[in-house]
Amino acid sequence: MSPFKGKTGFKRILNAGGYSLDGLRAAFTGEAAFRQLVLLNVILIPLSFFLNVSRVERALLIAVCLLALIVELLNSAIEAVVDRISLDLHPLSKNAKDMGSAAQFVVLTMIAVVWALILL
Template structure:
């Protein structure tokens, strides 16, 4: 690939931070999930359960953010390829949204099982 830069740990870290900043500025769903994560982390700290259960809740909560970032990347690539309403573009975006929905559902199910 011609646009692939040479590997550099510090530059790659900067690219990751740039991506996070872009997501916070442009993706309302990510901002909402990041805001909710503040309360989720507080809940994890204060819930009376084992360390293992707390780690499960933390990991599934972070997984929601990760999948949302991947979904946003998919949506950006689809928008770059076409601005038309195309069935394949819609499918790609819908499938990415489904991944986010499944991840949020997994997180909620973990909370339900751990609390009750």
């Protein structure tokens, strides 16, 4: 068991919330791709409320946008861990970073496909 897992109850929830905000702040200040996706979300999510679509379709339009932020956070975390371990070039490090990037590519493609299918 980790020595960092000492908090329980409401205190743990407050700490977790603080750590989450720290992670969002770190991603926004340190990751240009995250800031670009936030901008995309700032445009697309409000736009979804002006479209003549069902509530389920609107929820799907919003969900795929938010999924891109989640994937970018995970991709950035993978990159940070790989860089923390070593800045040396290594095939496994490259694979890990490339797979994170591929995940982001898939979710961006999903945004395009979902929005196109619903709107066209």
